[in-house]
Amino acid sequence: MTTETINESLDDSHNDDHHDHKMTGMKRWLYTTNHKDIGTLYLWFAFIMFLTGGALAMVIRIELFQPGLQIVEPDFFNQLTTVHGLIMVFGAIMPAFTGFANWMVPMMIGAPDMALPRMNNWSFWILPFAFAILLGSFFMESGAPNFGWTFYAPLSTTYSNGSTAFFVFAVHIMGISSIMGAINIVVTIMNLRAPGMTYMKMPLFVWTFFITAYLLIAVMPVLAGVVTMLLTDTYFGTSFFDAAGGGDPVMFQHIFWFFGHPEVYIMILPAFGIVSTIIPAFSRKKLFGYSSMVYATSSIALLSFIVWAHHMFTTGMPLFGELFFMYCTMLIAVPTGVKVFNWVATMWRGSLTFETPMLFSIAFVILFTIGGFSGLMLALTPVDFQYHDTYFVVAHFHYVLVTGSLFSIYAGAYFWLPKWTGNMYNESLAKWHFWSSLISVNLLFFPMHFLGLAGMPRRIPDYALQFADFNKWVSIGGFAFGLSQLIFLAVVIKCIKGGDKAPAKPWDGAEGLEWTVASPAPYHTFSTPPKVD
Amino acid sequence: MSEGTEQEANSHEIKPSNSKVIKKLVLVVFAMFGFGFGLVPLYDVFCDITGLNGKTNTVGVAYAADGIDTSRTIKVQFITRMAKGIPWKFEPVINEISVHPGEMKFVNFYAKNQSQRDIIGQAVPSVSPGLAAGYFQKIECFCFTQQPLKAGEEVEMGLQFYVDLDLPSEITTLTLSYTLYDISGKADS
Numbered sequence: 001m002t003t004e005t006i007n008e009s010l011d012d013s014h015n016d017d018h019h020d021h022k023m024t025g026m027k028r029w030l031y032t033t034n035h036k037d038i039g040t041l042y043l044w045f046a047f048i049m050f051l052t053g054g055a056l057a058m059v060i061r062i063e064l065f066q067p068g069l070q071i072v073e074p075d076f077f078n079q080l081t082t083v084h085g086l087i088m089v090f091g092a093i094m095p096a097f098t099g100f101a102n103w104m105v106p107m108m109i110g111a112p113d114m115a116l117p118r119m120n121n122w123s124f125w126i127l128p129f130a131f132a133i134l135l136g137s138f139f140m141e142s143g144a145p146n147f148g149w150t151f152y153a154p155l156s157t158t159y160s161n162g163s164t165a166f167f168v169f170a171v172h173i174m175g176i177s178s179i180m181g182a183i184n185i186v187v188t189i190m191n192l193r194a195p196g197m198t199y200m201k202m203p204l205f206v207w208t209f210f211i212t213a214y215l216l217i218a219v220m221p222v223l224a225g226v227v228t229m230l231l232t233d234t235y236f237g238t239s240f241f242d243a244a245g246g247g248d249p250v251m252f253q254h255i256f257w258f259f260g261h262p263e264v265y266i267m268i269l270p271a272f273g274i275v276s277t278i279i280p281a282f283s284r285k286k287l288f289g290y291s292s293m294v295y296a297t298s299s300i301a302l303l304s305f306i307v308w309a310h311h312m313f314t315t316g317m318p319l320f321g322e323l324f325f326m327y328c329t330m331l332i333a334v335p336t337g338v339k340v341f342n343w344v345a346t347m348w349r350g351s352l353t354f355e356t357p358m359l360f361s362i363a364f365v366i367l368f369t370i371g372g373f374s375g376l377m378l379a380l381t382p383v384d385f386q387y388h389d390t391y392f393v394v395a396h397f398h399y400v401l402v403t404g405s406l407f408s409i410y411a412g413a414y415f416w417l418p419k420w421t422g423n424m425y426n427e428s429l430a431k432w433h434f435w436s437s438l439i440s441v442n443l444l445f446f447p448m449h450f451l452g453l454a455g456m457p458r459r460i461p462d463y464a465l466q467f468a469d470f471n472k473w474v475s476i477g478g479f480a481f482g483l484s485q486l487i488f489l490a491v492v493i494k495c496i497k498g499g500d501k502a503p504a505k506p507w508d509g510a511e512g513l514e515w516t517v518a519s520p521a522p523y524h525t526f527s528t529p530p531k532v533d
Numbered sequence: 534m535s536e537g538t539e540q541e542a543n544s545h546e547i548k549p550s551n552s553k554v555i556k557k558l559v560l561v562v563f564a565m566f567g568f569g570f571g572l573v574p575l576y577d578v579f580c581d582i583t584g585l586n587g588k589t590n591t592v593g594v595a596y597a598a599d600g601i602d603t604s605r606t607i608k609v610q611f612i613t614r615m616a617k618g619i620p621w622k623f624e625p626v627i628n629e630i631s632v633h634p635g636e637m638k639f640v641n642f643y644a645k646n647q648s649q650r651d652i653i654g655q656a657v658p659s660v661s662p663g664l665a666a667g668y669f670q671k672i673e674c675f676c677f678t679q680q681p682l683k684a685g686e687e688v689e690m691g692l693q694f695y696v697d698l699d700l701p702s703e704i705t706t707l708t709l710s711y712t713l714y715d716i717s718g719k720a721d722s
């Protein structure tokens with residue numbers, strides 16, 4: 001089926017007659033098969049979803065500002081945390097990276113477009129429907145999903161509030177979209193590289209998206225499978241996860257985390273790629289060890305398949321299992337360390353300048369490493385019994401996802417905005433965005449470590465009195481971080497509207513084919529491939 | 534630059550090299566979708582072989598121990614739990630029994646449907662520590678079948694078991710727990 005669609009899509013894919021398919025208004029965006037248009041769509045969609053998920057988080061932080069129940073019912077609180085998580089993972093971070101892939105991969109490898117432009121249009125345009133279903137369930141009788149972004153059975157089956165079907169269909173659509181996007185990336189990278197660009201000459205950015213796409217192709221179908229089992233368990237009388245019918249709820253967790261752990265690397269490998277592009281540019285040095293970075297990325301991806309049960313230490317695994325997953329998880333710290341040392345060594349004795357992309361990248365290196373350390377603490381089976389399901393875990397994954405993935409997205413956005421819009425962004429406003437984000441994000445997430453160590457459970461709308469002071473500060477940090485992101489919106493809008501004209505290569509240390517074309521990048525680039533030597 | 538590549542970039546035809554990759558990737562997608570479901574039997578087989586998840590045999594076994602090891606005494610405890618929403622009373626008649634490995638024992642569980650409607654129950658056993666499950670042999674158990682009870686009806690249900698002679702020596706206490714589910718909606722028949 002797929003090949004036929006593609007046959008068609010290539011039949012009328014555009015060639016050199018530029019004028020006849022750049023339609024105007026809404027139609028341009030609906031029908032576009034241009035990788036830059038689709039990249040833009042992904043990025044805007046991700047940002048809108050980010051603000052939506054952020055709004056939900058603001059309500060969560062208002063509720064947790066003081067102990068006691070303030071403004072929402074516990075059940076609605078659960079809906080907020082669930083949909084916040086789902087939106088940030090599937091609606092914000094992942095589409096933002098797909099946006100980067102669309103914009104940058106063809107330009108970086110000297111290809112005229114993605115390999116499968118029509119499918120590209122589809123993979124984007126089904127996404128809004130998925131999130132319309134998910135968000136729409138807030139207004140249904142059932143309410144939105146309330147079983148956590150991890151949707152453990154039996155919370156999502158036997159005890160579901162009736163939102164399971166909406167949830168499952170939304171996830172199916174997101175999954176199909178991701179799989180199509182990933183196939184497109186793999187085919188593009190394998191077949192459309194400019195002559196002379198061997199695999200080991202590809203920019204590291206391209207490598208990380210290549211490996212991420214493989215991870216997506218491997219685990220998104222498993223997610224599709226597990227939500228299908230959930231659906232039939234809830235509505236069609238099967239018993240995959242129902243002990244009464246011979247199933248096993250713990251098995252749900254195994255299948256989910258078999259998807260779930262590679263998924264967290266899907267959200268961080270592209271970040272590694274972005275940061276590995278930016279740090280050399282502003283250090284005016286080559287990346288310290290290119291091939292070690294490629295191998296580190298690959299081994300992280302491979303290892304990510306054998307560590308899933310570190311999310312399940314408290315399910316009563318036998319000792320051997322606990323030890324196996326503990327050691328494998330700690331093993332991942334080795335290639336991750338290779339990366340961190342690589343970035344540091346790249347900066348070492350470089351002629352550094354600190355424009356906003358570099359600031360976000362440096363913050364990434366430091367704060368992501370903090371997240372990696374808390375991850376290592378969680379990987380220690382005996383102490384995880386204490387930390388599991390507390391705010392310590394919340395602190396961990398927000399350090400890796402917010403100051404990790406999200407900061408890399410900001411770094412990349414500032415880095416390539418001149419290429420995308422043709423204008424320089426306002427550097428001082430951008431620095432405001434950076435510093436206010438940096439301070440507020442740490443006020444927001446750092447105290448959570450201590451709350452967790454002291455035993456505050458996650459996903460509960462109320463807490464014991466002794467946690468009150470820290471939660472107040474966390475909430476204040478949260479509001480400040482939320483507001484700071486509006487500065488970014490302002491920077492982007494200003495930059496699209498005008499600003500200093502950007503030269504083809506606005507950063508003197510930057511390397512790569514994307515800087516050989518004009519700014520803004522013409523609608524069609526590399527219709528004849530460049531020669532790479 | 535080579536001419537071939539220039540043609541590739543502007544071509545209207547699907548490139549064979551593209552469709553080859555796509556076919557492979559789509560195959561991987563379907564294979565991994567299947568693998569997700571494959572994990573279900575794999576998980577069961579794995580737990581069955583290793584006895585990891587505390588599941589006991591689901592059909593009766595014949596008594597097959599070579600005598601009785603009176604030098605060891607194992608404490609077997611019984612606990613019961615009602616899953617949410619089943620209005621039954623369900624409890625062991627005795628809470629605890631001492632057995633020697635190889636010795637056959639018979640105990641009773643009491644159940645009463647305290648509601649006004651007929652209900653089909655299903656008790657699901659689990660042994661802790663999980664590794665002991667493989668050594669706990671049930672010759673006869675009410676949990677092998679469903680337990681239909683009419684409104685207000687009560688029964689005593691039997692369990693006949695023995696503990697294997699080669700039960701690891703560090704295990705001195707076994708807990709057998711039953712969780713009772715209402716499966717009236719799902720029961721086959």
Ligand code: HEM
Binds near residue numbers: 264376393
């Ligand atoms: C050095 C690398 C890492 C290690 C050793 C590590 C380890 C762990 C462990 C053991 C847990 C389970 C904690 C528990 O539930 O008790 C966990 C949770 C989590 N980690 Fe990591 N992690 C690492 C990196 C990452 C990265 C890079 C990401 C994402 C970008 C990530 C995202 C998450 C998320 C989202 C959860 C929570 C899932 C949930 O229960 O909702 N981690 N991590």
Ligand SMILES: [Cu+2]
Binds near residue numbers: 260308310
């Ligand atoms: Cu994990």
